[in-house]
Amino acid sequence: MAASPKRTKQRPTEQTPHVRVAVVGSGFGGLGAGVRLRRAGITDFVILERADSVGGTWRDNSYPGCACDVPSHLYSFSFAPNPDWPRSFSGQPDIRAYLERVTDTFGLRPHLRFNAEVTELRWEQEQTRWRITTAAGTWTADAVVSASGPLADPQIPELPGLAEFPGKVFHSSRWDHDYDLTGKRVAVVGTGASAAQIIPQIQPKVGKLTVFQRTPAWVLPRRDREISAAEKWLHAKLPPTGALRRAALFALREVQVDAFVRRPGTLKLVEQLAVHNIHKGVADPELRARLTPDYRIGCKRILLSNTYYPALAAANAEVVSAGLAELRGSTLVAADGSEHEVDAIVFGTGFHVTDMPIAHRVFGIDGVSLAEEWKDGMEALRGSTVRGFPNLFFVIGPNTGLGNSSMILMIESQLNYLIDALTTLSALGGAALQPTARAQRQWNLELQHKMSRTVWSTGGCRSWYQDEGGKNTVLWPASTSSFRRATRKLDLAEYEVIRQTAPVAEEALV
Numbered sequence: 467m468a469a470s471p472k473r474t475k476q477r478p479t480e481q482t483p484h485v486r487v488a489v490v491g492s493g494f495g496g497l498g499a500g501v502r503l504r505r506a507g508i509t510d511f512v513i514l515e516r517a518d519s520v521g522g523t524w525r526d527n528s529y530p531g532c533a534c535d536v537p538s539h540l541y542s543f544s545f546a547p548n549p550d551w552p553r554s555f556s557g558q559p560d561i562r563a564y565l566e567r568v569t570d571t572f573g574l575r576p577h578l579r580f581n582a583e584v585t586e587l588r589w590e591q592e593q594t595r596w597r598i599t600t601a602a603g604t605w606t607a608d609a610v611v612s613a614s615g616p617l618a619d620p621q622i623p624e625l626p627g628l629a630e631f632p633g634k635v636f637h638s639s640r641w642d643h644d645y646d647l648t649g650k651r652v653a654v655v656g657t658g659a660s661a662a663q664i665i666p667q668i669q670p671k672v673g674k675l676t677v678f679q680r681t682p683a684w685v686l687p688r689r690d691r692e693i694s695a696a697e698k699w700l701h702a703k704l705p706p707t708g709a710l711r712r713a714a715l716f717a718l719r720e721v722q723v724d725a726f727v728r729r730p731g732t733l734k735l736v737e738q739l740a741v742h743n744i745h746k747g748v749a750d751p752e753l754r755a756r757l758t759p760d761y762r763i764g765c766k767r768i769l770l771s772n773t774y775y776p777a778l779a780a781a782n783a784e785v786v787s788a789g790l791a792e793l794r795g796s797t798l799v800a801a802d803g804s805e806h807e808v809d810a811i812v813f814g815t816g817f818h819v820t821d822m823p824i825a826h827r828v829f830g831i832d833g834v835s836l837a838e839e840w841k842d843g844m845e846a847l848r849g850s851t852v853r854g855f856p857n858l859f860f861v862i863g864p865n866t867g868l869g870n871s872s873m874i875l876m877i878e879s880q881l882n883y884l885i886d887a888l889t890t891l892s893a894l895g896g897a898a899l900q901p902t903a904r905a906q907r908q909w910n911l912e913l914q915h916k917m918s919r920t921v922w923s924t925g926g927c928r929s930w931y932q933d934e935g936g937k938n939t940v941l942w943p944a945s946t947s948s949f950r951r952a953t954r955k956l957d958l959a960e961y962e963v964i965r966q967t968a969p970v971a972e973e974a975l976v
C-alpha cells in the first residue's frame with residue numbers, strides 16, 4: 467500500500483501475509499482489476515483463484531460451440547486490443563488464450579495464487595481489515611475486490627431420481643471431454659444461451675437428441691464471419707482502425723439500449739425478424755408454434771444462431787415442450803408426463819446468479835453475512851459497495867449485467883470506481899469506506915424505478931435476471947455510458963470514512 471502517515475495496520479506476521487488488496491477470481495474482472503491496480507501504482511495485491519489457471523468463464527466453458535455473442539472487438543479490454551481476433555464472434559479457445567496473454571503482458575503472474583478457493587472473507591473491525599481464508603492459506607487485506615463471477619457456479623435442478631440416473635450427467639460449464647456422445651441418446655435440459663450453442667454442435671453426432679424446453683427463446687441470425695487477413699493486418703499496423711471498429715460496435719449497442727429500457731414496444735419490429743428466422747429454420751408448423759415465444763423479444767436474453775432451428779428440426783431431434791420433472795432409472799419424465807429414455811444428460815440450466823455464492827462466505831461488521839444482508843434481494847451502491855461491508859468492492863456486482871452489450875464495458879467502469887475509491891481513501895488517510903444507508907437506498911430506489919419500465923419487467927416473461935421475489939437484481943436498466951458516468955468518481959457524500967481504532971502497533975510505525 468502507498469504508505470499513508472495515519473495508517474496503523476499491524477505488520478504482516480510470518481503466518482498471515484498482509485496485502486493492500488486481495489482480488490477474488492481471475493476472469494475478465496479479476497485480471498482487469500490486477501491491470502488497473504498495477505497502473506495505479508498499487509503492486510501489493512494478490513489474485514486468489516480457486517482453479518489452476520486464469521480465464522474464469524472462458525476457462526470453465528469449453529463445451530462444443532462455446533463462443534461470445536457480443537463481437538470480439540467489443541468483448542475485450544479497451545486497454546488490450548487484439549488485432550488477431552479470428553472471427554467476429556470468436557470461440558472460447560481464442561478468448562481464453564487472449565486472457566492468458568493479458569496475464570503475461572501486464573505482469574500479473576506474480577500476483578496469482580491458484581487453487582486458492584476463498585472459503586471465508588471476514589471483516590475485522592478493530593484492525594479495519596479483511597481476513598481471507600482460502601484453500602491455499604490465509605491472508606489479511608485492507609480491501610477486497612470480489613470478482614467471483616456472475617455466471618461461475620453451475621445450477622443443476624434438484625430432481626427426483628437424478629442421483630440414481632445410471633448414465634452420464636454434466637453441466638454445460640463442466641463439459642466432460644472424455645465422454646463420447648457419438649451415437650448416444652442425449653438429453654439437453656434447457657434452451658438458454660449455452661444450450662443454443664451446444665445443440666447444433668452435438669445434434670449431427672448423437673443417435674437421438676431430446677431437448678427439454680420450458681420456455682422457448684427468441685433467436686436472431688448470428689452475423690458471424692471470419693476476420694480477413696487484410697482486416698487483421700490493418701488493425702495491427704494502424705491501431706486507430708481497430709479503435710474505430712470498436713467504437714462503431716459500441717455506438718450501435720448504445721443506440722439499441724433505448725428500446726430495451728425505455729421503449730419496449732419498438733422491439734416488436736425485431737420480433738418480426740426473429741419470427742422470420744423460425745420460419746427459415748423450421749418447416750413443420752407444429753414445431754414452429756412450439757418454438758415461438760409468447761413474450762416480448764428481449765425480455766429473456768436474445769440468442770444468436772443460424773444453426774439452432776435446423777438442428778431442432780432434424781430427424782434425430784425431439785423438442786419436449788415441458789421441463790424435466792423427474793427421472794426413473796434412465797427414463798426422463800417431463801412435466802407433461804411424456805417419457806424419454808436417454809444415455810446422457812447435459813444440463814444447460816444456467817448458474818447461481820441472484821443468489822451469488824460468495825455472499826454466503828462474506829461476513830461484515832458485527833459478523834453479519836452478506837447472504838443474510840441480501841435475504842430480500844442483492845443490492846449495492848453503484849453495483850460496487852454494500853453498507854456493513856467496508857472496503858469490499860464488487861466487479862459485476864448487483865444490477866451491473868447487460869442484456870445487449872459487452873460486460874467488459876461494465877467491468878472497466880467498475881474498475882475506474884475501485885481505483886478512485888482506493889486513491890481517495892489513501893489521500894484521506896482513512897482505513898475504510900462504506901456507503902451510507904441513505905445513498906445505497908436512494909441508488910436502488912431510482913434503479914428499480916427505471917427497471918419498472920424496461921422490457922425485462924414489462925415483457926411478460928420470467929427470467930434468470932429476477933430473484934425469487936421477482937425483483938431484477940442482475941441487469942443495469944440504462945446505457946453503458948450512463949453507468950460509466952455514474953462510476954467515474956467516488957462521491958464522498960455517499961460514504962462514511964472509517965478510521966483506525968485499534969492501538970498503534972509499534973512496528974507498524976517503523
Ligand SMILES: Cc1cc2nc3c(=O)[nH]c(=O)nc-3n(C[C@H](O)[C@H](O)[C@H](O)COP(=O)(O)OP(=O)(O)OC[C@H]3O[C@@H](n4cnc5c(N)ncnc54)[C@H](O)[C@@H]3O)c2cc1C
Nearest residue numbers: 491493494495516522523534535536583584614615872873
Ligand atoms: C458461456 C458464456 C458465454 C458468455 N458470453 C458472453 C458474451 O458474449 N458477452 C458478454 O458480455 N458476456 C458473456 N458472458 C458473461 C461472462 O460471464 C462475463 O462477460 C465475464 O466473463 C465475467 O467475468 P468475471 O471475471 O466477472 O467472472 P468469471 O469469468 O466467471 O470469473 C470468476 C472467477 O472467480 C473464480 N472464483 C469464484 N468463486 C471463487 C472463490 N470463492 N474463490 C476463488 N476463486 C473464485 C472462478 O473460478 C472464476 O475463475 C458469458 C458467460 C457464459 C457462461
